[in-house]
Amino acid sequence: MNLLLVGMNHRTAPLALREHYAVAELGPPLAKLVDRDVISEAVLLSTCNRVEAMVCAARPDVARLRLRSFFERDLASGPPPDAGVSLGDALYEFSGSEAVRHVFRVASSIDSMVLGEPQILGQVKDSYRAAVEAGACASILTRLYQHAFATAKRVRNETRVAERPVSVARVAAELAAEVFESFGEKTALLVGAGEMIELALEAMREAGLARVRIANRTRARAEALASRFDGSAHGLEELPELLAGADVMLTSIGGDGPLVLREDVERALRGRGHRPLFVIDLGVPRNVDPRVDELDGVYLYDVDDLGRVAEANAEERRREKVRAEAIVLEEAQRFDGWLAALAAVPTIRDLRARAERIRSQELERAVARLQASEAPREVLEALTRGIVNKLLHAPISKLRGQEDREQGLATLEAARTLFALDEGEPEAEPPQGEES
Amino acid sequence: MNLHVYTEMFYLAAAVLATLGLSLRQPQLSRAAVGALAVGALVHAAAFLQLHEFRLPPRLSGLRGAVSLAAWVGTLFFLSLMRRGRLQALAVIVAPAAFLGAFFGSRGLSPGAEAGADVPLWAQMHVLLASAGFALLGVACAAGLLFLAQRRSLKRKQGLQGRLVLPPLESLDRVNALALSVGFLLLSLALLTGVMWTLEIEGHLWPRSPHANATLAAWGIYAVLVGARWLARQGATRAAQSAVAGFAILLVAVLGVGMLT
Numbered sequence: 059m060n061l062l063l064v065g066m067n068h069r070t071a072p073l074a075l076r077e078h079y080a081v082a083e084l085g086p087p088l089a090k091l092v093d094r095d096v097i098s099e100a101v102l103l104s105t106c107n108r109v110e111a112m113v114c115a116a117r118p119d120v121a122r123l124r125l126r127s128f129f130e131r132d133l134a135s136g137p138p139p140d141a142g143v144s145l146g147d148a149l150y151e152f153s154g155s156e157a158v159r160h161v162f163r164v165a166s167s168i169d170s171m172v173l174g175e176p177q178i179l180g181q182v183k184d185s186y187r188a189a190v191e192a193g194a195c196a197s198i199l200t201r202l203y204q205h206a207f208a209t210a211k212r213v214r215n216e217t218r219v220a221e222r223p224v225s226v227a228r229v230a231a232e233l234a235a236e237v238f239e240s241f242g243e244k245t246a247l248l249v250g251a252g253e254m255i256e257l258a259l260e261a262m263r264e265a266g267l268a269r270v271r272i273a274n275r276t277r278a279r280a281e282a283l284a285s286r287f288d289g290s291a292h293g294l295e296e297l298p299e300l301l302a303g304a305d306v307m308l309t310s311i312g313g314d315g316p317l318v319l320r321e322d323v324e325r326a327l328r329g330r331g332h333r334p335l336f337v338i339d340l341g342v343p344r345n346v347d348p349r350v351d352e353l354d355g356v357y358l359y360d361v362d363d364l365g366r367v368a369e370a371n372a373e374e375r376r377r378e379k380v381r382a383e384a385i386v387l388e389e390a391q392r393f394d395g396w397l398a399a400l401a402a403v404p405t406i407r408d409l410r411a412r413a414e415r416i417r418s419q420e421l422e423r424a425v426a427r428l429q430a431s432e433a434p435r436e437v438l439e440a441l442t443r444g445i446v447n448k449l450l451h452a453p454i455s456k457l458r459g460q461e462d463r464e465q466g467l468a469t470l471e472a473a474r475t476l477f478a479l480d481e482g483e484p485e486a487e488p489p490q491g492e493e494s
Numbered sequence: 495m496n497l498h499v500y501t502e503m504f505y506l507a508a509a510v511l512a513t514l515g516l517s518l519r520q521p522q523l524s525r526a527a528v529g530a531l532a533v534g535a536l537v538h539a540a541a542f543l544q545l546h547e548f549r550l551p552p553r554l555s556g557l558r559g560a561v562s563l564a565a566w567v568g569t570l571f572f573l574s575l576m577r578r579g580r581l582q583a584l585a586v587i588v589a590p591a592a593f594l595g596a597f598f599g600s601r602g603l604s605p606g607a608e609a610g611a612d613v614p615l616w617a618q619m620h621v622l623l624a625s626a627g628f629a630l631l632g633v634a635c636a637a638g639l640l641f642l643a644q645r646r647s648l649k650r651k652q653g654l655q656g657r658l659v660l661p662p663l664e665s666l667d668r669v670n671a672l673a674l675s676v677g678f679l680l681l682s683l684a685l686l687t688g689v690m691w692t693l694e695i696e697g698h699l700w701p702r703s704p705h706a707n708a709t710l711a712a713w714g715i716y717a718v719l720v721g722a723r724w725l726a727r728q729g730a731t732r733a734a735q736s737a738v739a740g741f742a743i744l745l746v747a748v749l750g751v752g753m754l755t
Contacts, residue, residue: 218519221519233648235662236644236648236660236662236663237648237662237663237664238662238663238664239578239580239662239664239665239668331727332727332728332729332730334663334664334730351649354729354730354731354732355729355730355731357648357649359651363651366651367651
């Protein structure tokens with residue numbers, strides 16, 4: 059059984075092409091892909107950054123063609139877009155060990171656009187679950203994906219590839235968590251209503267931020283955002299009062315100079331019992347007077363500060379990637395070992411059947427000679443000699459009959475390994491009943 | 495079986511785990527340190543009980559006994575803070591302090607040592623309250639130190655990588671405020687019971703010993719600190735600095751002068 063993976067990702071295909079082949083419902087295409095004769099098992103992964111089909115195929119050459127036509131006919135949503143890259147150029151292929159390693163890398167988030175991002179593991183799990191529900195997953199891919207999940211967990215536990223955030227919004231939320239015990243009772247004040255500010259707010263909301271107040275020049279825009287985040291909308295003239303009640307302030311608003319001055323914050327601090335204030339200034343030019351950071355209990359981060367932290371975190375993730383790759387390689391080799399052992403099962407079964415046949419034949423012959431009153435020792439000699447000769451006849455004939463020198467040497471090496479000829483004589487087992 | 499040795503072993507293990515947890519940024523090691531501290535505190539309690547198995551229990555009014563008691567109370571107070579999470583890193587100071595306290599204290603605290611003295615009730619209460627107050631002010635100092643370290647790295651805008659995973663500023667300030675308030679109250683009660691003790695055995699209110707005078711001075715400094723915190727609404731940074739400075743003065747006043755005299 060052969061493993062084969064065909065797919066495209068953010069490195070090989072532009073977004074227009076990826077969205078053309080992306081699917082929301084994985085069950086129906088999987089049902090079309092699996093056909094027992096060529097492809098016995100399949101898992102389909104479709105995210106915003108990749109579309110991949112991993113299959114277990116009895117006939118890999120046919121499966122390869124089948125997978126390419128699967129992308130063209132079954133996944134495509136209409137005629138291909140003019141994305142500057144053809145489907146043939148966008149698709150990559152991995153087989154055998156390389157396919158295993160690729161699945162492990164994807165699940166461990168070291169093949170992601172943002173290294174170490176946490177969503178991909180959930181997406182791989184969803185795609186595996188969909189394959190199981192569609193009846194497209196059996197023993198080999200089940201084992202492969204369970205191993206991939208375990209590998210991802212190991213990478214997450216043993217490296218820092220996903221430890222620190224790399225987006226400015228997440229960095230802001232993480233820094234705020236170093237100031238506050240929890241966001242449960244905290245109030246965020248948003249000055250402006252830009253996209254960046256929304257992302258930072260979303261990250262804090264996920265962490266449990268309680269209240270949101272939005273102040274903007276255009277009140278309608280503030281109200282629209284307030285309704286999304288279940289907050290209250292205010293005009294900029296209310297800023298001094300709002301500042302006194304805020305624990306976190308996020309600003310991103312246009313203007314010529316600082317909107318929030320040191321004196322404003324000093325005044326607000328006096329009325330709030332020295333509760334800390336965490337300020338994130340995402341405005342360019344800056345919305346908050348930099349001297350605010352000199353105040354005790356105020357922690358001000360502007361867009362450059364956050365960017366520096368995010369870049370330093372990304373650099374650490376890149377360093378950790380080397381360790382993650384080593385873990386993936388180790389686990390992929392372990393899986394390969396299991397797969398190889400699985401492939402050896404029919405051979406072992408045939409070998410045992412053949413040896414058993416020889417033993418039965420020789421035993422029948424020995425019993426007949428004993429019944430004819432021949433000397434037992436001679437019968438036993440002939441029995442054991444017959445078994446040995448017949449067992450060794452085929453391998454010895456092959457060893458002598460090799461014509462190609464390279465192959466001959468390889469066969470000799472294999473024979474020495476298989477029969478453990480370089481490991482010395484095995485110790486004789488004591489006769490049964492004898493105490494050692 | 496000397497349970498004090500086992501206590502020291504658990505506290506030492508907690509100190510090592512807490513240090514590794516903080517330096518290697520492995521929260522599970524910090525959690526293990528808290529677990530080791532909890533076991534150490536249990537064994538420590540059993541060690542105190544063991545002393546009373548003997549007919550003549552050793553008095554805890556000696557300096558060593560008081561230090562061991564303070565280490566135990568400080569550990570218990572720290573463990574009680576764990577209910578609100580994210581404070582495990584504080585073990586990096588509490589665990590070594592508990593180990594040193596238990597180690598120093600146990601050297602003069604074997605069953606029978608300092609035994610036989612008829613210790614008045616005021617003396618027992620004085621030592622218990624003073625040890626507990628001392629321990630809590632020590633925890634306030636530890637929280638203050640970590641607060642200053644965390645504040646420094648936030649103000650310097652260091653990247654998150656390579657930074658120690660310290661508790662949030664707000665948690666450290668809460669611990670500081672709580673430990674300072676309760677610790678000061680206990681220290682005040684210890685002073686009061688000390689006065690009663692002196693009155694009972696010497697017939698006057700103040701012993702006029704260097705230890706007593708230094709302790710009174712330290713109490714006065716703490717009174718100013720607590721007043722600044724609650725009446726003058728002192729900021730968290732100044733409160734952290736005060737807690738560290740105050741405890742340093744208390745250490746010199748109580749331990750330093752006590753050992754020299």
